[in-house]
Amino acid sequence: MDFDLFEKAKENIIVVAHRGACGGNIPCNTLTAYEIALKQGADMIEVDVSKSKDDKLFIFHPGMEEDHFNKKINFKRMKYESIAKERYVNYDNSVTQFGVSTFDDFLEQFKDRCFINIDKFWDDPEKIYETVKRHNMLSQVVVKSKLRPGIIKTVEDFCPDVAFMPIVRDTHPYHEELMKSSINYIGAEVLFEKEDSFMADPRFIEMMHNDGKLVWVNSIIYDYKEQLAGGHSDDTAFTVSEEYGWGWLADKGYDMIQTDWALMLINYLKETDRYRKK
Numbered sequence: 001m002d003f004d005l006f007e008k009a010k011e012n013i014i015v016v017a018h019r020g021a022c023g024g025n026i027p028c029n030t031l032t033a034y035e036i037a038l039k040q041g042a043d044m045i046e047v048d049v050s051k052s053k054d055d056k057l058f059i060f061h062p063g064m065e066e067d068h069f070n071k072k073i074n075f076k077r078m079k080y081e082s083i084a085k086e087r088y089v090n091y092d093n094s095v096t097q098f099g100v101s102t103f104d105d106f107l108e109q110f111k112d113r114c115f116i117n118i119d120k121f122w123d124d125p126e127k128i129y130e131t132v133k134r135h136n137m138l139s140q141v142v143v144k145s146k147l148r149p150g151i152i153k154t155v156e157d158f159c160p161d162v163a164f165m166p167i168v169r170d171t172h173p174y175h176e177e178l179m180k181s182s183i184n185y186i187g188a189e190v191l192f193e194k195e196d197s198f199m200a201d202p203r204f205i206e207m208m209h210n211d212g213k214l215v216w217v218n219s220i221i222y223d224y225k226e227q228l229a230g231g232h233s234d235d236t237a238f239t240v241s242e243e244y245g246w247g248w249l250a251d252k253g254y255d256m257i258q259t260d261w262a263l264m265l266i267n268y269l270k271e272t273d274r275y276r277k278k
Contacts, residue, residue, distance in 0.1 A: 003139040005115060005163065005186065008043060009214055009255040012275050015266055016117060016258040017042035018220045019061070027068060027088035029059050030098045031109055040263035044115035044142070044256070049103055051124050056080035057103035057131060062120060070095075103128070107135040117142045117258075122151070129159040138162065144189050144216075147174050155183045165189050165216060170197050172204070179211065187214030187255070195230040205253045216256040217249055219265070234261050242268045250274040 008014060020033025021040055027033065034045050048061040052075060065073045070089045080102075088098045101109075110116060121128055121143040132141050144165045145151050155164055160183050166174055169191040178185040187208060190199035198204050208215050218228040221235050229249060237245025246268055249257055259265045269275035 003115060005142065005214065006212075008115070010277055012043075012277060013250060013254070013269060014043045014115070014256040015041065015262050015269075016044040016046055016216075016256055017262040018046050018258050018260050019048070020045060021262055023091065025090045025094075025096055027090060027096060027098050029061060029068075029100075030088065031059075031101050031106065032098065034106075034110065037262055038110075038114055041266045042114065042262040044117055045110070046117040046119055046258060047106065048119045049123070049128055050075055050120065051127070052080040052083055053077055054079045055127070056083075057124070057128065058083065058100045059103060059106050060100050062123070103131055104135070107132065107137055111135060111137055111140075114140070115142065116140050117144065119144070121145065122154070125154055126158045129162060132162075142186070152178070152181060152183065156181065160184065165214075167191065168199070170199060172199075175208075175211075175213075185213070187216065189216040189218070191218070191228050192230050193227050195232075197230060200230055200252060202253065209253075214255040215253075216258065217252075217254040218258045219246060219249060220258055220260050234259055234265075237261070237265075237268075243272075247272060247274070 017037035019028035021036040022028040022033045029048055037045050047059055049057055050060040050062045051057055058080060060075060065075055068088050069086050070093060075083050084099060086099060088096050090096050118128060118141055122145055132138055142163045142165060144167050146167045163184050163186045165187050167189045172188055192199040205215050219234045221233050224235065232245055232248045246265055250269060266275065
């Protein structure tokens, strides 16, 4: 199966399922949550990769052990054999049948099926990159990062061909530098607190498109006090209107929207004739 993110972006708004589709007894970042996201129609799934004490890669958001397992444990200090015995708790704090999966198992399960955004890539970029290559899945993968010191050099040194998007807030001062670099710079994830941010200006999006780059926006909310898209979010899609929460983002011309409600977002975009590109 061919994976070309630019060709896909010409067909429809790319819907990214944040940590899969979870709820009830199904925890996030589990293989089941990702399967549900694909059944809901997501084009891309976002995954968090962690590493155990004995250097085993597995799917989990680091630092969230107590929240998801109701135990004061630290996976970075544990060998994978012990980690694999732990079980997530659900939204009622009851133990479930679900545990973490290895990165290898995850890759094999979703090979040739969807695009994949690997978050927490920078904990071990060389090992994660080599694992993706071993599974022949590089064309499916996108990685993103805030442009901390040394990030561009890390990409150039270890993974120059991986699809890379910087995470930028309110302005994108690195665009020209990235355009001239030897890495596979495909676009940017934009964050903005207010509607009048340059990241929401059609001139910025047009500039990125003219330079052959994609623009990723988030309707997800980690903390309502820190808005990622000027107040247009999953939350306001439900508490104000879908038009305000999601329609506003779609009309701006963003290529990718990351959401915690993939099915409802896709249905809304289709119902309002916004999903497919004209």
